[in-house]
Amino acid sequence: QVQLKESGPGLVQPSETLSLTCTVSGFSLTSNSVHWVRQPPGKGLEWMGIIRSGGSTDYNSALKSRLSISRDTSKSQVFLKMNSLQTEDTAIYYCTHSYSAYFDYWGQGVMVTVSS
Amino acid sequence: DIVLTQSPATLSVTPGESVSLSCRASQGISTSIHWYQQKSNESPRLLIKYASQSISGIPSRFSGSGSGTDFTLSINRVESEDFSVYYCQQSYSLPLTFGSGTKLEIK
Numbered sequence: 764q765v766q767l768k769e770s771g772p773g774l775v776q777p778s779e780t781l782s783l784t785c786t787v788s789g790f791s792l793t794s795n796s797v798h799w800v801r802q803p804p805g806k807g808l809e810w811m812g813i814i815r816s817g818g819s820t821d822y823n824s825a826l827k828s829r830l831s832i833s834r835d836t837s838k839s840q841v842f843l844k845m846n847s848l849q850t851e852d853t854a855i856y857y858c859t860h861s862y863s864a865y866f867d868y869w870g871q872g873v874m875v876t877v878s879s
Numbered sequence: 880d881i882v883l884t885q886s887p888a889t890l891s892v893t894p895g896e897s898v899s900l901s902c903r904a905s906q907g908i909s910t911s912i913h914w915y916q917q918k919s920n921e922s923p924r925l926l927i928k929y930a931s932q933s934i935s936g937i938p939s940r941f942s943g944s945g946s947g948t949d950f951t952l953s954i955n956r957v958e959s960e961d962f963s964v965y966y967c968q969q970s971y972s973l974p975l976t977f978g979s980g981t982k983l984e985i986k
Contacts, residue, residue, distance in 0.1 A: 807977055807979045808966055808968075808980075809977070821973055823974045824974060857922060857923075864970030865913040865925060865929075865968065866923070866925060867928075869923055870922065
């Protein structure tokens with residue numbers, strides 16, 4: 764069955780870089796897309812970006828200058844890197860599976876707090 | 880960017896009532912709208928795809944309708960497990976965007 768699991772540090776210092784990993788199973792990264800979506804505490808959902816089956820990426824323009832999504836297909840892993848973190852980047856970060864631009868499977872999410 | 884406006888922000892209902900949640904797009908998006916349910920401290924769950932297409936494993940009391948700019952998620956006879964937050968999401972154009980959510984609460 765399709766599964767996604769996020770991992771990474773729970774606490775990041777302001778101005779530092781966030782690095783998250785999404786480990787997937789039950790599907791191939793070369794045939795499906797993976798997105799990152801985040802949710803600040805008590806707030807709504809924000810799409811961050813996508814890495815498609817062919818390896819191309821697109822990012823939310825609000826984050827584009829700070830965000831990078833990559834993958835290692837041999838390890839079934841997708842990576843998120845975002846620099847210059849601020850307190851407003853405190854959120855639950857989800858990786859999600861999509862085959863056709865809707866999110867049919869979600870990871871459990873990882874809470875990231877930006878604080879000194 | 881396409882803005883999705885969900886209304887109402889909060890809907891208070893009694894179990895057994897039927898409800899309709901609205902999602903309005905800032906421009907026409909055909910049927911490229913999808914609905915999610917998010918329970919407290921859980922990841923969102925896909926309920927409806929492409930405005931009205933059902934999802935395997937989702938109870939039949941959930942249904943969707945609409946096209947263009949106006950969309951509706953309907954819940955026929957709300958059950959206790961349905962009290963949560965509902966989001967719409969558009970896939971018509973990048974960036975993908977979500978509505979701000981409707982919280983369904985017990986009256």
